[in-house]
Amino acid sequence: MQDRPSAIELLEAAADFVEGEIVTATQGRVQFQSRVVANVMRIVAREIRDEDRFARAELRALAALLGREVPHVHGLDDVRGAAAKLNEELSAKIRAGEADNDPLRGPALGAVREIVENKLRIANPRYLEADLAIRSERRE
Amino acid sequence: MQMEQREMVERLARFIGEQGGFDKVEIENLRRMAGGASREIWSFDATLKKGAEQSKRGLVLRRDPGAHKIDTNRRAEFLVLRAAFREGVPVPEVLWVSDDPEVLGAAFFIMERVEGETLARRLLRDAEYGQARAAMPAQLAEILARIHRIDPRKHQLDFLTAPVENAALSEVRRYEQNFRALALEPHPAFELAFRWLLGRIPKTPRRTLVHGDYRIGNVIFGPSGVRSILDWELAHLGDPMEDVGWMCVRAWRFGNDRMPVGGLGTREDFFAAYEKASGLPVDPEAARFWEVFGNLRWGIITISQARTHIDGFVKSVELASIGRRTAETELELLNLIE
Numbered sequence: 001m002q003d004r005p006s007a008i009e010l011l012e013a014a015a016d017f018v019e020g021e022i023v024t025a026t027q028g029r030v031q032f033q034s035r036v037v038a039n040v041m042r043i044v045a046r047e048i049r050d051e052d053r054f055a056r057a058e059l060r061a062l063a064a065l066l067g068r069e070v071p072h073v074h075g076l077d078d079v080r081g082a083a084a085k086l087n088e089e090l091s092a093k094i095r096a097g098e099a100d101n102d103p104l105r106g107p108a109l110g111a112v113r114e115i116v117e118n119k120l121r122i123a124n125p126r127y128l129e130a131d132l133a134i135r136s137e138r139r140e
Numbered sequence: 141m142q143m144e145q146r147e148m149v150e151r152l153a154r155f156i157g158e159q160g161g162f163d164k165v166e167i168e169n170l171r172r173m174a175g176g177a178s179r180e181i182w183s184f185d186a187t188l189k190k191g192a193e194q195s196k197r198g199l200v201l202r203r204d205p206g207a208h209k210i211d212t213n214r215r216a217e218f219l220v221l222r223a224a225f226r227e228g229v230p231v232p233e234v235l236w237v238s239d240d241p242e243v244l245g246a247a248f249f250i251m252e253r254v255e256g257e258t259l260a261r262r263l264l265r266d267a268e269y270g271q272a273r274a275a276m277p278a279q280l281a282e283i284l285a286r287i288h289r290i291d292p293r294k295h296q297l298d299f300l301t302a303p304v305e306n307a308a309l310s311e312v313r314r315y316e317q318n319f320r321a322l323a324l325e326p327h328p329a330f331e332l333a334f335r336w337l338l339g340r341i342p343k344t345p346r347r348t349l350v351h352g353d354y355r356i357g358n359v360i361f362g363p364s365g366v367r368s369i370l371d372w373e374l375a376h377l378g379d380p381m382e383d384v385g386w387m388c389v390r391a392w393r394f395g396n397d398r399m400p401v402g403g404l405g406t407r408e409d410f411f412a413a414y415e416k417a418s419g420l421p422v423d424p425e426a427a428r429f430w431e432v433f434g435n436l437r438w439g440i441i442t443i444s445q446a447r448t449h450i451d452g453f454v455k456s457v458e459l460a461s462i463g464r465r466t467a468e469t470e471l472e473l474l475n476l477i478e
Contacts, residue, residue: 029172033458040461087326094331100339112328113474119467126395127468134397135475 008045015041046122054118055079062086065111066093143245145170149184152201155243156186156250159236164189179204179373183253198253200232204246214247215239216300217373220349221251223295229286230368254368256360263356264396264403268363275365276356277405280387281413283369288348288380288418297349302377308341308429311378315433319440322447329470333436336477342426345379352376354383355392356402384414384422385430390472391438391465432476439469 005013018038023031059082063070066089071082090108093099099108120128143151153165170184182201187194204214218237225231237249263269263276292298303310316334319327352374360368388400388407396403401410411422446463448454 036458036461040457043461043464084325087328090328091326091331094328094335097335099332100335108328109332109474109478112332113471116329116467116470116474120471123464123467128471130395130397131471131475 007048011041011045011048015045043123046125050118050122052076052079054122055083057118058115059083059086061111061114062090065107066090148244151244152184153186155238156188156236160188160190162188162190173200179371198255199235200251200253201244201248202251203244203248213373214249217375218249219295220297220300220372220375223290223297223349224287224369224372226295227286227290229283229290230366231372232368232370254360256362256367258357258360258370260356260392260394260403263361264394269361272361272363272365273404276359276361277401277410278413279366280354280356280359280402281410282417283366284351284354284380284383284387285414285417287351287354287369287383288346290349292349292377297377300349300376302347306341306343307345307347307378307382308337308433311382311437312337312341312433315437315440318444322440322443324443324447324450327439327466327470329473330436330439333432333473333477337429337433337436340425340429342379342381342423342429345381345426346420347377348380350376350378350380350382352383352386354387355389356404357392379426379430381422381426381430382433384411384427385432386434386437388427388431389434389438391435391468428476432473435469435472435476439466439473442466442469 015038018034018041022034023038026034055076056079059073059079060070062068062083063086066086068086073079073082090112093104094108099105117128149167149170152170153167156162156167157165164187166187166189168185168187170182173181173183180201180203182203184199184201185196186199187196202214202217215237218234221231221234225233232251232254234249234251238244239247241247257263257269263272290297292300312334319330319334323330351369351372353371354369358369358371359366360370387402387410390397390400393399393403399405400407407424407427411424411427415422442462442465445459446466449456449459449463
């Protein structure tokens, strides 16, 4: 058991320094790469916080879509492995044309969207927010 | 492949002296430029002496950084740039090319330096580019029409990759192969996009020179608009609508999503300007096909760039981080095909 600060707190402290001090003190390529570094640190912090929850949700969504029982898995690596298997199975069905039309097309698009949105909640939440805003504008 | 900067200056001076027949070449201000995740770009000033004549030129060196996933060819890019220059497309004048890794560690070519800005975010946000923002959609459409009019045979560009079947079908197949070879995880969103595309292959495309990477990130601009079109390494023969669709890919809008064409304008205005300049109609269905393909292609490139890092060809935090942008293209593809 590690002491505070937590992994997330350490990463955010480091990202704040890179953004606040290195980015402002540099220019050109090094400045650009420093922004990338800070962004990567924030991705990792969000992943530590949310990946377990998202990976389990992904496994449940894929199992429901493919009409399977949710596999009994415990550790995060096992969850990821089980989700990858179901993603491969779904991919094979799509390649075979089974999702060209309903009944599979609508639910497949829905499940894949949910999974992709969760990936973005870690990788680039601002991109997802902008997308949701534009889509709600279009619906109005 | 890392080389001391001083050694690079010496070798560059020797190369330019031999190629241009100069008595003496002095190189100053050699520096690596920002950008170019897949290509090294260096800027320098050269003083060139021949007899009693002396001139000073601002130059740019484009060099391969190392082994790569998607093969490119410096000499091909050099020849396409030269053809474009001769046909009045705004591009830097290319001067010398070398495929010999002994010279600078990797293939490279040297071209004139065009002054101006390349950061798309500046174009989209800064007050000084207001006029450029208004002018550029039409300028980009006119320049694109000019590129598509270049006769490949006249400029000996027949060596460029050309589709053996329908251009769209062969591009979809090519990128599907890349995807299957490179992806480390399954991507059902991409599988859905491939199925969508295969059901909508445009039937009778024109065949022209295609720039292959036509987007605002590859433009040098000034306050009044386009100064130069860069990055011709993916030029090939194919359906000109590929460039039109690529220009509309979401990643080049830099968040300005209400303006689908590079964050600058609407599809309708861009198509109309292209039609006016080329005298040829834009089929919106074909453009949409190529826009979907473009988003998918960019998604596969993000996987490829991440693999360039993961496999150790080029260790780079920028390439590594691009691997996490794949999900952005997955979301956009779902938006487009639903």
